[in-house]
Amino acid sequence: MRVLVLGASGFIGLPIAQAFVRAGHIVYGLTRSQQKAKQLAAEEIIPVIGETSNPSAWLTMVATLDVIIDAAAQKYRPAHAPKLTYIYTSGTWVHGENRKDIQEQRVIRNPVLNGIVIRPALLYGRSGSLLAPLYALIHCDDLAEMYLLASEKSAIAAGQIFDAANDFTENAxxxxxxxxxxxxxxxxxxxxxxxxxxxxxxxxxxxxxxxxxxxxxxxxxxxxxxxxx
Structure with a gap:
């Protein structure tokens, strides 16, 4: 697959991009600086310099992609192309009183995308975790594996919302x-x-x-x- 990860140098985006590289996919990573671009290239991630809020740097790529992590622009794809897989990163805190999150519903009900929502719990791992001195519920590499599997199985994962957390409970x-x-x-x-x-x-x-x-x-x-x- 050809995959574009928006925010590929971030705490969530980098492990995701690395997981796709390890699985043998062609991975592009959007980042904002030349320095970060060099770091991505060293990880065998093809760097694209730009802003998610200004898609001019990557919009022309949409017609050639299979998966976009975090954003999509379906109208730029040719009519004969298969559905583009779009994975939206939400979070487990939307449970409870916010179960009808508008953005989540827009993603999973989109008729022209394989829309998938992943809700990570509190993350830990490496040196970037805010919660590293405390506790957390999912390692960033395990989360990355979920994005990889959801993309590779997007035909059956489309329209679903997945919680990303360990399957056991730790009592404070x-x-x-x-x-x-x-x-x-x-x-x-x-x-x-x-x-x-x-x-x-x-x-x-x-x-x-x-x-x-x-x-x-x-x-x-x-x-x-x-x-x-």
Whole structure:
């Protein structure tokens, strides 16, 4: 397949692009700088310099592609071309009160695309993870493998929404008890209440998000794609 990854030098995009390269596909990677372009080339990813918000750098490529990760421009493809696979990156936090996310529905119901939505949980791995000192639910390379499988099986994955998370649940209390045990720190541990003054409202929302219980089982990805983190 011929694949274009938008944001190919990013924390999610780079492992995805590398996974497609390892699988033997021709991979183009959109990035914003010449320096990042050299890094992509070293990974056998063909660099394309430009902005996702200004598609002039890559729009002419659409007619020759099979898969675009993160964006698509179907009207530029010839009428006889097979459906372009478009994978939209969402997130597991859209569960709950936001189950009718408009963008997700636009993707999976698009009549001219093989539209697929992937919802990554909190990521970890390598040095780029915001949550590396804390905890997380899916390694960036496992996530990349899901994008690869969804693309290669897009004929049956089209119109589906896949959760990308480990298929087991880690309890925060259990993790903290183990942390005390292995570190030798004096217990017991205590939870700090989220900040609640108006001046740190953004911090409050961030803390609440990180402390929200997340129970995810990636059954659809396992059964339909054969994916196992």
């Amino acid at each position: 209390d259990d993790v903290l008890h183990k942390l005390l045990e292995v570190s030798g720190a004096k217990g017991p541990f205590e939870y700090i209440e989220p900040s609640n003054c108006e001046s740190v409202r953004t911090v409050l929302l961030y803390e609440i998000a990180l402390s929200t219980t997340s129970l995810l089982r990636p059954y659809l990805a396992r059964s339909l794609l054969g994916w196992q983190p």
